[in-house]
Amino acid sequence: SQQGCDPFAQTQRSKLQHRRARINQQINKEMRMRAGAENLFRATSNHKVKETVALELSYVNSNLQLLKEELEELNSSVDVYQNDSESISVPMIPLGLKETKELDLLVPLKDFISEHYGEEGVLFEKEIKELMELRQAMRTPSRNEAGLELLMEYYNQLYFLDSRFFPPTKPLGVFFHWYDSLTGVPSHQRALAFEKGSVLFNLGALHTQIGARQDRAALPGLNQAIDAFQRAAGAFNYLKENFSNAPSLDMSAPSLNMLVRLMVAQVQECVFEKMTLLRAQNDFLARLQLAQEAAKVEDVYSLVHQTMTQPHVKDYVPFSWTTMVHVKSEHFKALSHYFAAIALCDCPVASESELPEQEKAFMQFHITMPEGPSLRVLLQDPEERRKLGKAHLKKAIMKHEEAMRIHGLCKILRKMDILQEVLSFAHKRSLSKYSEIDHEEDFFETGDAPDIHPKTHQKPEVKPPNFSQVKVTDLFHRLGPLSVFSAKNKWYPARRVHLMRGENGFGFTLRGDSPVLIAGVIPGGCAAAAGLKEGDYIVSVNGKDCRWSKHAEVVQLLKSSGDEGVDVAVITLHGSEAPRAVDKKAAGMSSGMLKSNKENSRKSLMNSKSPSTLLVWSKKSKRSKKSTYSGVPFTAVGDNEAMY
Numbered sequence: 001s002q003q004g005c006d007p008f009a010q011t012q013r014s015k016l017q018h019r020r021a022r023i024n025q026q027i028n029k030e031m032r033m034r035a036g037a038e039n040l041f042r043a044t045s046n047h048k049v050k051e052t053v054a055l056e057l058s059y060v061n062s063n064l065q066l067l068k069e070e071l072e073e074l075n076s077s078v079d080v081y082q083n084d085s086e087s088i089s090v091p092m093i094p095l096g097l098k099e100t101k102e103l104d105l106l107v108p109l110k111d112f113i114s115e116h117y118g119e120e121g122v123l124f125e126k127e128i129k130e131l132m133e134l135r136q137a138m139r140t141p142s143r144n145e146a147g148l149e150l151l152m153e154y155y156n157q158l159y160f161l162d163s164r165f166f167p168p169t170k171p172l173g174v175f176f177h178w179y180d181s182l183t184g185v186p187s188h189q190r191a192l193a194f195e196k197g198s199v200l201f202n203l204g205a206l207h208t209q210i211g212a213r214q215d216r217a218a219l220p221g222l223n224q225a226i227d228a229f230q231r232a233a234g235a236f237n238y239l240k241e242n243f244s245n246a247p248s249l250d251m252s253a254p255s256l257n258m259l260v261r262l263m264v265a266q267v268q269e270c271v272f273e274k275m276t277l278l279r280a281q282n283d284f285l286a287r288l289q290l291a292q293e294a295a296k297v298e299d300v301y302s303l304v305h306q307t308m309t310q311p312h313v314k315d316y317v318p319f320s321w322t323t324m325v326h327v328k329s330e331h332f333k334a335l336s337h338y339f340a341a342i343a344l345c346d347c348p349v350a351s352e353s354e355l356p357e358q359e360k361a362f363m364q365f366h367i368t369m370p371e372g373p374s375l376r377v378l379l380q381d382p383e384e385r386r387k388l389g390k391a392h393l394k395k396a397i398m399k400h401e402e403a404m405r406i407h408g409l410c411k412i413l414r415k416m417d418i419l420q421e422v423l424s425f426a427h428k429r430s431l432s433k434y435s436e437i438d439h440e441e442d443f444f445e446t447g448d449a450p451d452i453h454p455k456t457h458q459k460p461e462v463k464p465p466n467f468s469q470v471k472v473t474d475l476f477h478r479l480g481p482l483s484v485f486s487a488k489n490k491w492y493p494a495r496r497v498h499l500m501r502g503e504n505g506f507g508f509t510l511r512g513d514s515p516v517l518i519a520g521v522i523p524g525g526c527a528a529a530a531g532l533k534e535g536d537y538i539v540s541v542n543g544k545d546c547r548w549s550k551h552a553e554v555v556q557l558l559k560s561s562g563d564e565g566v567d568v569a570v571i572t573l574h575g576s577e578a579p580r581a582v583d584k585k586a587a588g589m590s591s592g593m594l595k596s597n598k599e600n601s602r603k604s605l606m607n608s609k610s611p612s613t614l615l616v617w618s619k620k621s622k623r624s625k626k627s628t629y630s631g632v633p634f635t636a637v638g639d640n641e642a643m644y
Contacts, residue, residue, distance in 0.1 A: 017097065017140075023071050024099050024179040028186045030067065034060045071184045089273075090328070090422050092225070092266050093321055094212035095205035095259070098198050098250070100139060101177040105132055108174050112165050117479055118493060127475045131157065138199065143209050151203045152470040155196060160474040160482070162192050167487040180248040181205065182255070183316050187247040197243040197251055203465060204235030204259070211266065216273055226270045226460075233263035234463040249316050258307045258317065260462065262325070265300040267460035269328070272297050275457070284350070287343035288361055289457070294336035296454040301329035323410040324419070327403050331423060334399035336452040337392040338430050340365070344389035345437050350379050366450040386437055391449035393434045400427035480547035481514045484537055490574040494539055497530040500565040506558065508532060513550040515539060518570070536570040543567065 037060060041053045109128045110121030138154040141147030165172055171190040178198040179186050187194075211228030215221040240256035249255055272293045279286040308314060308322045350358045355376065362375050370378075370388055378384045404423050407413050414420075479485050499506050507525020511517050515537040521528045540546050541557040549557075558566060 017099075020071065020096055020184070021099050023067055024184045024186065027067050027071075027179075027184045030060050031186065067184065071182075089216045089418075090269065091324075091416065091418055092208075092212040092229075092269075093262060093324065094208040096181050097141075097202045097205050098181045099179040100198065103132070103135060103174065103176065105174065108172055109165060112172065113479070116167075116487065116490075117485065119479065124476065124478070127478075131161070131475055138202075141202070141206055143206065143213065147206055148203065148210075149470050151199055151206065152465070152467060153472055155199045155203070156467055156470060156472040157475060158192060158196050158199070160472075160476065162196075163482050163486045163488075164474075164476050164479065165487055166192050178248065180316075181250045182318070183249060185248065189247055193243055194247065197239055197246055200235055200239045200243075200465070201251055204232045204239070207232035207235060208263065216270060219274070219277060222270050222274050222277070226267050226274070227463075229263045229267045229270065230461050230463045231465070233260045233267070233460070235465050236260045236263065237462050238464045252312075254307075254310065254312045255316075258304070258313055261300070261304045261307050262321075264460045264462065265297070265304045265325070265328075268297050268300045268456065269332075271456060271458045271460070272332070282347065284343050284347035284354075284358060285361055287339050287347065288365055289455075291336045291339035291343065291452050292365070292455040293457070294332045294339060295452040296456040298329050298332035298336060299454040301325050301332065305329055318412075320410050320412040323406060323413055327407045327413070327419070327423070330399050330403035330406060331426065333451075334396045334403060334426065334430065337396035337399065337449060338426070338433070340449070340452055341389040341392040341396065341430075341433065341437075344385040344392070345433070349382055349385070355379065364455075365453060367453050368450045370450055371447060387447070388449065390434070390437055391447045393430055393437070394446050395449050396430045397427070397434060400430055480539075484515055484571075484573065485547070491571045492574070494569045494571050495531070496567060496569045497532060498565055498567055499526055499530050499532075499561075501561070502526045510538075510551065510554065515547050516549065516551055516554045532568075532570060533572065536572050538568060538570055540569040541566060 033056075037053050037056050041050060044050055044053070106125070106128050109131075110124065112121075113119050113124050114121040134150075134154050134157060138150050141150045173190070175188045175190055176192070176195040176198070177186060177188040178194065181201070207228045211225045211232065214225040214228070216225055236256045236259040239251065240253055240260065243251070244253075246252060272290075275290055275293050279290060305322065305325045308317045308325060314322065358379055359375050362379060370391075372378065372388070373381070373384055378388065400423065404427065407419065407423060474482070484491070502525060504522070504525060506527050507522040508518050508527040509520040511519040518527070518532055518534055518536045518538065520534050521532055538546050538554055541554060542561065544557060546554050546557070558568075
């Protein structure tokens with residue numbers, strides 16, 4: 001069975017997650033006290049009691065405020081998730097996992113199995129415990145591929161759990177408790193969608209932690225970080241598109257929208273870093289490209305900053321995140337101007353053969369054309385290049401200073417030396433370049449350089465989760481094929497009949513597998529006399545369970561019965577007693593599921609090879625197309641029906 005990583009392994013990260021769990025419990029307690037005090041405040045008319053309660057409420061509220069600040073500081077512990085490499089990489093923002101409470105499913109599932117499926121609940125204790133162990137393990141996934149697979153495995157198992165135990169009409173009476181990853185506020189719901197959504201959120205959060213810990217000083221680490229942040233964006237986006245009305249803020253549409261944009265920006269930043277590793281630094285065109293890549297990073301971080309400061313979002317996004325994103329947008333704007341200056345001042349003047357290509361690149365480089373001579377003259381005149389380069393450096397230095405000023409406003413970021421180092425290194429580099437190209441006899445006023453046109457050679461992808469990469473077998477496979485034995489179907493208790501073979505066989509036609517369906521009953525035949533009806537499913541033959549049996553296996557069992565006949569057990573679905581109701585039911589089943597929740601319609605599990613995957617969708621549609629057997633004379637047997 002799958003294991004989570006040891007929750008007590010005292011690494012920095014698990015200490016963080018423990019502190020997070022502790023704060024969540026305290027928040028939970030304060031919220032209960034607040035609810036109690038508010039109820040009392042509303043209920044009492046006694047003035048003295050009202051005053052005491054109001055005082056109590058103000059205490060609780062200030063406690064909650066302190067706890068939320070402590071949690072925010074934890075959410076900003078970016079450095080714990082970074083790698084230990086010596087080289088300086090700008091820190092990335094990882095997310096903490098959502099915490100959940102333990103869940104005891106033993107009694108509710110056993111009860112449901114005996115009430116709905118008519119089986120001994122106690123016989124399924126092993127499966128229920130296995131499910132609970134899987135849930136326990138996925139609370140503490142390791143920060144690697146195995147941890148991701150563990151979350152996927154549980155998520156895929158929930159798909160089966162939903163079909164087996166969650167009827168559309170009445171809830172299972174189990175509450176799923178999860179804490180908000182940003183505010184720590186607890187929420188609970190009976191809907192399994194809340195459990196699925198929270199697991200999906202953690203899948204995204206785990207990808208962010210894997211992305212943040214990569215060593216981005218070398219290409220393999222950079223590519224892994226890009227992949228991780230793209231997958232994180234995909235998980236949050238999938239969650240936003242397929243789950244609505246989440247009870248907690250971190251899973252609301254505005255919040256998920258912000259997280260998708262943040263991940264895309266972090267990918268774009270890695271793409272810039274990749275360019276700086278791959279490009280020949282002294283080439284004019286390569287430096288223009290770097291400047292445009294930096295402008296693109298600035299562009300996406302500005303969008304994230306805008307999203308984080310919206311009314312519904314800014315109250316619960318950690319201030320340190322908002323500040324860091326703002327700092328990065330200014331920092332990368334400065335870098336775009338710095339690389340523009342370097343291209344102009346450090347690269348040799350274009351030769352006649354290089355000129356057309358350089359002119360073409362330079363035409364699309366600025367957002368508005370720089371003042372002064374034509375591009376051709378500018379590119380061939382070192383003095384004109386120096387002037388424009390100087391204007392770009394002046395702008396770069398202003399932006400570096402702005403980035404450092406904003407960084408200084410946030411006490412959490414001030415403690416982060418890495419970021420401080422990166423900012424001050426870039427600032428000094430621009431200053432020294434400026435003093436190098438600044439001539440004492442410059443009498444001209446340094447102009448205002450136009451901004452650089454953002455452009456990237458690698459557009460970030462939002463990669464949705466690939467659920468089919470982790471194959472799971474339905475833990476409750478023994479209950480029978482899901483096409484029939486599911487939470488939304490009801491059936492009458494199995495009827496046992498004894499059949500004797502007549503001269504024309506048993507007198508019915510059979511169709512399909514797992515379970516085999518009685519497609520038609522010949523009037524006056526043995527089957528009709530025994531009370532079998534069209535639309536019945538065969539569940540056992542001579543005591544052998546046939547729910548999962550293929551067509552040929554059932555036929556073989558029937559044929560091998562001798563003169564003493566054969567015992568057959570069948571079930572009839574509710575609503576399929578009248579002729580032709582089977583096809584309505586079958587057609588209704590496939591469409592009904594799609595409406596209930598977009599998420600349920602996903603077919604990604606379909607290609608998994610386990611015997612119990614829901615391959616019944618295709619079978620059902622066949623069944624409903626060919627279910628015109630009720631009025632057809634039995635000589636015209638459908639192509640996949642056979643008469644016995």
